[in-house]
Amino acid sequence: MVEGARRVLVLLIVIAGVGVTAVLGFRPPSPVADAPPAEFAAGRAERHLAAIAQRPHPIGSADNERVRDYIVDTARGLGADVAVESDDVVRPWRGVRVATTHNVVARVPGAEPSVSGGKALLLVAHYDSVPTGPGAADDGAAVAAMLETLRALTTGGVRNDVVFLFTDGEEAGALGADAYVRRHGVDGVGAVLNWEARGSGGPVWMFQTGADNAPLVSAFGRASSRPIANSFAYEVYRRMPNYSDFTIFQDAGARGLNSAFIEHVHDYHSPYDDLSRLDRGSLQHHGETMVGLVRALGDRDLRAGGGGGDAVYFDLFSRVLVHYPTWLAVALAAVTVVALASALVAGVRSGRLRWSGVLGVAGVAVGAVVVVGAVSFGAWALVAAVRPGLGFLALSEPHERGWFVAGFCVLGSAVLVAAARVARRWSPAEVVAGVLVVTAVLLAAATVAVPGAGFLFQWTLLLGLPALWTTRLAFVAPLVAAATFPPLVGTMMVALGMPLSAVAVVFAALAGVLLLPLLPSGSWWPALGVTAVAVALIAVGTARFGFAPDEPRPDSLVYLQDTGGASWLSADPAPDEWTSRVLGENPERVTLPYPALDKPMMRAAAPDLRLPAPGVTAVAAIDGPVRTVTFRVTPNARAWRTHVTLSDPGRRACRLGSTDLPGSVLDLYGPSSREITCELDPGTPLEVAVADQWAGLPAEATALIGPRPPDTMPVQSGSRAFDAAVVRAEFRL
Numbered sequence: 001m002v003e004g005a006r007r008v009l010v011l012l013i014v015i016a017g018v019g020v021t022a023v024l025g026f027r028p029p030s031p032v033a034d035a036p037p038a039e040f041a042a043g044r045a046e047r048h049l050a051a052i053a054q055r056p057h058p059i060g061s062a063d064n065e066r067v068r069d070y071i072v073d074t075a076r077g078l079g080a081d082v083a084v085e086s087d088d089v090v091r092p093w094r095g096v097r098v099a100t101t102h103n104v105v106a107r108v109p110g111a112e113p114s115v116s117g118g119k120a121l122l123l124v125a126h127y128d129s130v131p132t133g134p135g136a137a138d139d140g141a142a143v144a145a146m147l148e149t150l151r152a153l154t155t156g157g158v159r160n161d162v163v164f165l166f167t168d169g170e171e172a173g174a175l176g177a178d179a180y181v182r183r184h185g186v187d188g189v190g191a192v193l194n195w196e197a198r199g200s201g202g203p204v205w206m207f208q209t210g211a212d213n214a215p216l217v218s219a220f221g222r223a224s225s226r227p228i229a230n231s232f233a234y235e236v237y238r239r240m241p242n243y244s245d246f247t248i249f250q251d252a253g254a255r256g257l258n259s260a261f262i263e264h265v266h267d268y269h270s271p272y273d274d275l276s277r278l279d280r281g282s283l284q285h286h287g288e289t290m291v292g293l294v295r296a297l298g299d300r301d302l303r304a305g306g307g308g309g310d311a312v313y314f315d316l317f318s319r320v321l322v323h324y325p326t327w328l329a330v331a332l333a334a335v336t337v338v339a340l341a342s343a344l345v346a347g348v349r350s351g352r353l354r355w356s357g358v359l360g361v362a363g364v365a366v367g368a369v370v371v372v373g374a375v376s377f378g379a380w381a382l383v384a385a386v387r388p389g390l391g392f393l394a395l396s397e398p399h400e401r402g403w404f405v406a407g408f409c410v411l412g413s414a415v416l417v418a419a420a421r422v423a424r425r426w427s428p429a430e431v432v433a434g435v436l437v438v439t440a441v442l443l444a445a446a447t448v449a450v451p452g453a454g455f456l457f458q459w460t461l462l463l464g465l466p467a468l469w470t471t472r473l474a475f476v477a478p479l480v481a482a483a484t485f486p487p488l489v490g491t492m493m494v495a496l497g498m499p500l501s502a503v504a505v506v507f508a509a510l511a512g513v514l515l516l517p518l519l520p521s522g523s524w525w526p527a528l529g530v531t532a533v534a535v536a537l538i539a540v541g542t543a544r545f546g547f548a549p550d551e552p553r554p555d556s557l558v559y560l561q562d563t564g565g566a567s568w569l570s571a572d573p574a575p576d577e578w579t580s581r582v583l584g585e586n587p588e589r590v591t592l593p594y595p596a597l598d599k600p601m602m603r604a605a606a607p608d609l610r611l612p613a614p615g616v617t618a619v620a621a622i623d624g625p626v627r628t629v630t631f632r633v634t635p636n637a638r639a640w641r642t643h644v645t646l647s648d649p650g651r652r653a654c655r656l657g658s659t660d661l662p663g664s665v666l667d668l669y670g671p672s673s674r675e676i677t678c679e680l681d682p683g684t685p686l687e688v689a690v691a692d693q694w695a696g697l698p699a700e701a702t703a704l705i706g707p708r709p710p711d712t713m714p715v716q717s718g719s720r721a722f723d724a725a726v727v728r729a730e731f732r733l
Contacts, residue, residue: 008518011475015515019482025318026487028203028261028281029225029288038155040148040287042280048074048144049283052127053136053275056695058640059099059128059169060670067127071104071143071166078151080106080164087179090659094173095595098656099669101176104166106150112159116302119190120161122256123149123290124177124245126170130717131640131695133273137261139170141278142195145286152291158298160190170245171717172641172669177245181252190302191216192256193293194246195286200272201279202263203318204286205491207233208246210255214308214325216297220257221313221321223292226285229321230314230488231452255304259289263494265397269716270554314455316483322455329454333447336462340440343468344433353433357426361434365513368419372412372509376502379411379538380404384499387545391573392553394719395497399551403541404498405490411534412505416512418527420519428471431517436464436477438513456484456507460514467517474517481511549710555579556715558597559606559701559725561613566606571599571720578708582606594728595643595665596693597721609700612636614690616731619675626652627680629733631688634673636727639692642668644676650684686733694725701725 033043051070057063068084076082083105091097104127113120125142129135146164153162167176186192192210206220206229221227246258261282267273313323347353383390383404390396398404423431443457464477485508492504520526547553555576558569568582569592575583579602587602619630635642644666646654654661656676668674678686696714697705708714715722 012518015475015478015482018479019486022317022483022486023490026203026228026490027318028201028279028285031280031284038152040145040152040284040291042284042287044151045144045148045283045287046275046280048147049136049140049278050275052143053134053140055134056131057127057129057135058131058669058695059101059172059175060672061640064128064168068102068104068168071127071147074147075104075106075150075164078147079154080108080150082106085180085183087183088657089169089175089179090656090661091173091175091178092662095665095667096661096663097173097175097667097669098674099169099172099175100672101168101179103168103176103180106164106166108150108153108157108162108164110160110162110298111157113161115159115299116190118161119188119302120163121294121297121302122163122165122189122192123294124165124167124192124194124249126167126176126245128168128171128176130171130269132714132717132722133270135273136275136278137197137200137273137282138268139195139197141197141283141286145195145283145290148287149290149294153294158294160298160302162294162298167245169669172667174243174245174248175669177248181248186249186252186254189249189254191297192246192249192254193290194244194249194256194258195290196244196258196260197282198260198262198265198268200264200267200277201282202261202494203228204259204261204282204289205229205233206257206259208237208258209234210250212255212304212308212310214311214323216255216257217311217313217321217323219293219296219300221323223296224289225292226318227321228315228318230455231312232314232450232456232488233491235450235452257293261285262491265394265494265497266399268394269718271714312452312455314484318487326451329451329458330447332458332462333443333454336458336465337440337444339465340436340461343465344437347429347433347468352429354430357430358433358437361423361426361431361516362437364419364423365435365438365516368415368513369506369509372415373502373506375411375415376408376505379408380499380501383538383542386542388573389545389547389553392555392576394554394716396499397497398541398545400541400544401498403537403544404501405493407534407537407541408501408505409508410530410537412509412512414527414530414534416509416515417519417530418524419513420516420521421524421527423516424521428474428517429468432467432471432474435513435516436461436468439464439477442510456488456510459484460511464514471517478511478514478518481514485511547711552711552713554715554719555712556720556722557582557697557701557705558721558723559609559697560597561609561611561725561727563728563730566608568604568606569597569721570602572602572715575602576712578705578712581705594691594726595645595667597726599720601721607704609698611698611700611725611727612638613727613729614639614642614692616688616690616729616733618733621733623682625682627682627684628677629680629686630675630677631733632673632675633668633690635668635671636692637671638694638698639671640669640695641693643691643693644668645689646678647687650681651686652679652681654678688731688733689728690731691726691728694727697723698725
C-alpha cells in the first residue's frame with residue numbers, strides 16, 4: 001500500500017513537472033543586442049522604436065506624419081522601393097469612418113518573382129497609435145521589427161517580391177488596410193503576415209489563420225525559434241467581434257497568418273505603452289519570427305493552386321509545432337472513438353467493467369467540471385463585491401493577478417480531489433473508463449463543431465487507451481494533457497481577463513478529470529486541505545489589492561461643452577480622489593445620446609471655457625422635388641476625431657464625395673474639412689450636430705482640477721471614455 005502511494009505521488013510530481021515546464025517555456029526568447037547582418041537583433045530594432053514611440057501619433061496628427069516620414073526615410077535608406085499611398089476612405093463600420101489614410105509601401109524585389117506568378121509576400125503592421133499612448137508595443141514593436149527585417153533581407157534576398165506595408169488608421173477601424181485592398185485587391189498577394197500587440201509583453205502567439213492554412217502553418221513551425229500557436233485559439237478568435245488589419249485581407253480572400261503578444265494588458269492603449277515598459281524579448285520574438293517566415297516563404301511558390309487544405313496544429317513546450325491535415329484529424333478521432341467503444345464492450349463482456357460504473361464515473365467527472373466553473377465564477381463575483389475598485393481596471397484585471405490565477409487553479413484541484421473521493425465506490429478500471437468516455441464525447445463534439453479544438457482531447461484519449469487494460473498506465477493521459485493544456489489555460493486567462501477566468505478554469509478541469517484515477521480517495525481531508533489553500537491564495541490577493549504609483553487606478557474626466565452648457569463627465573464606476581474634485585461625492589447619473597458618450601456616466605456642472613467649436617458651412621442648397629443641401633464640416637485643429645450626426649426626418653440619402661453614406665452618424669478623423677451632400681424631402685431642413693473630440697483634457701480644464709494623484713493614470717483607449725474635451729455645436733441647414 002505504501003509503495004503504491006509512493007508511486008502515485010511520484011507520478012503526480014512528474015505530471016506537475018511537465019505542466020510547469022510547459023508554462024515556463026511559454027515566454028519570449030532573450031533579446032539580442034547585436035547579431036550577424038542576416039539575423040534579427042532587438043537592439044537594432046529598438047533604435048527605430050525610440051524614434052517612433054516618442055508621443056501618441058493617431059491618424060491625422062502631426063506626430064503621425066513624423067512617424068510616417070521616419071519610416072519612409074529609413075526604408076528608402078535600406079534600398080527598398082518606397083511609395084506613400086494617400087486615399088480618402090469612407091468605411092461603414094460601427095457607424096461610418098471617414099479619413100485620409102497614408103500607407104507606406106516598401107517593396108523589395110525578388111530575384112525570381114515568377115516562382116509565384118508575380119504574387120508577393122506581404123508583411124503588415126500599422127504605424128498609427130491610439131491618442132492615449134505612444135504605441136511602443138501597439139504597434140511600434142511590429143513596425144520597428146519590420147524595418148529591421150527589411151534590413152536583414154538586404155543581406156541576402158529571396159525569390160519572391162516582399163512588400164512591407166505600414167498601414168495608417170488601424171486604430172480607427174483598419175482604414176489603411178481597407179484603402180490598400182480597395183486600391184490593389186489581393187490577387188497580387190501570395191500570403192499576408194500581420195503583426196499586432198495587446199499589451200506590452202509576452203511571447204508572440206500566432207492566433208489566427210486564413211483558409212487553406214496548412215502550408216503556412218507548416219512554414220511557421222519551421223521558421224520560428226518558439227512557434228507558439230494552436231488551432232483552438234483560431235476557432236475561438238474567429239467567433240469573436242475583434243478585428244485587425246488582417247481581417248480586411250482575410251475578408252478579401254487572402255491567405256495568411258496573424259500574430260501578436262498579449263501580456264501586461266494594463267499598459268495597452270495607455271500612456272505606459274512606452275519604450276521603458278516594452279518587453280525586449282517580445283520585440284526579439286516578433287523579429288525572429290518575421291525573418292524566419294520571410295526566409296521560409298520567400299523562395300516558395302505562394303500560389304494557392306493545389307491548396308493544402310486546413311491544418312489542426314498545436315505547440316509542445318513552445319518549441320515544436322505539431323500539425324496535420326484536418327481530414328486526418330477527423331479520421332483519427334473516428335478511429336480513436338471506435339477503439340474506445342470496442343474496448344469498453346470487451347471490458348464489460350469480460351466482467352472487468354460495468355456500464356453503470358463507467359457512466360457513474362463519467363457523471364461524476366462532468367459534475368466536477370460544472371462545479372469547478374460555478375465555484376470559480378462565484379469566487380470572482382465575491383472578490384469583485386469585496387473590492388469594487390477592480391471595476392476601474394481594464395478587464396477588471398488586478399495588477400497582482402498571480403494570487404488569483406493560483407487560487408482558482410488550486411480551487412479547481414480541490415473540486416477534483418473531492419470528485420476522486422466520490423468515485424472511490426467504483427473500481428480503478430471503471431474510473432479510467434469513465435474519464436476516457438468524457439474525453440471521447442468532447443473529442444467527438446469538437447471534431448464536428450470546432451475541428452481545430454480536437455487536438456485537446458485526441459491525444460489524451462488515444463494515448464490513454466492502454467490504461468483500460470492496465471490501470472498502471474493511468475498516468476499517461478494526464479501526462480499528455482500536462483504538456484498541452486497549461487499554456488492554453490494561462491493564455492485564456494490573459495486574453496479573457498479575470499472576470500471570465502472561470503472559462504479557463506473549466507478547460508483546466510476538462511484535462512484535470514484525467515487525474516481522477518491517481519488522486520487520493522481515502523478521505524475528505526485532502527479535498528478540505530486543498531480548498532483551504534485555494535481560499536488562502538484568493539484571500540491574500542484580495543487583501544493585497546489596492547492602488548499605488550506602480551499599480552495605478554485608471555480614471556477619467558471628459559469636459560463637455562454643449563449647446564445647453566458645460567459639464568464634467570466620467571464613465572468611471574465611482575468618483576475617486578481626483579475626479580471628485582469636480583464631480584463631487586454624489587454626482588448625477590446620466591446616459592447621453594451622443595456618440596462616444598452614450599454609456600452610463602457621472603455628470604456635474606462645469607464652467608464655460610469657451611473652447612473653439614467645429615464649424616458647418618453651407619456650400620449650396622437647391623430646392624425642388626428633391627431638396628439638395630451641400631455643406632462643409634470643418635473640425636477644430638485640436639480635434640483628433642469629429643462626430644457628425646444627421647437628422648433622420650425627411651432625409652433620403654447622403655454622400656461624401658462619390659460615396660453613399662449608409663447611416664446618419666459619421667466619424668471624421670484628422671483636421672481636414674469634408675463636404676457632404678444630402679437629398680431631402682421638399683422643404684425639409686437638415687439638422688447637423690457636430691462634436692469635436694480632443695485627446696486629453698485641455699490646459700484650461702486641467703487648471704481647474706489640479707494634477708492627478710501619483711496612484712492614478714488616465715483610462716486606456718477602448719476601455720471606457722478617456723480624458724478628453726468634447727465640443728458640440730448644432731446647425732440647421
